[in-house]
Amino acid sequence: MKVTVSFAGGKELDAALSQFTATKRRAIGRVALDNAGEIVAKAARGYAPVDSGGLRESIDVSGTLTRAQKSEHRKFAEQERYIGPDDRPQGHLREFGSDGNAPQPFMRPAWDETKNQVLDRIGDELWVGIEKAVKAAAKRAARGK
Template identity: 45%
Template structure:
């Protein structure tokens, strides 16, 4: 029986580029990808939220800080340190501190969900956006 051998050229170069990917797709690029994907959810949430004064609607943001988190927003991440928050911000102008009361209801008012339906309706689009943006970032890093 004859043995077949092959030599792969460029493997060392490929391995070096793969080792550099985490740095090439650094936190700045990950933030950008997640912020843009989060806006898909936030846009629909702003359309779905009931409007009285408009403060709750206008407080729905995508943020790289969870400081204004009121317990009813969403977080979106890539499994590492980079995470964004999507939802009403409290202690802001306008202040959406009562978003959880609208989303889940109270003993006196019925729930009027807007965050969960926004997430459920857009999750496929958000996943595709993240996947495509990450693939583009990887392709750019591989060429660089």
């Protein structure tokens, strides 16, 4: 699923990030997406159906996909993080249902409940990362003089 988002201050944020190397931009983005993604993961853990608790405990934020997931994934952005259960089959079988078993969605309701909070958090975290990087660069420059 592709999600496109626009928000106030996006151009300013993009301009501020453009002053850094690609590596630094990725690092700032990774921290922001991980921290914001945890909001969805926490909500999903609350919605996840519990038998043994393994499904709930497997919900996490990650930058990697399993081999099977990678084969079906098309990269949409420079920076991507994934939120959800590990590769155990219970994840998608519970979310979408299966023959004779009704769906018990937990990821979609978590996203629907938290998406505005998550998007706000991403912006806030990106600005924090930019400010930290600028301060660190200023410190390095001062030491070099």
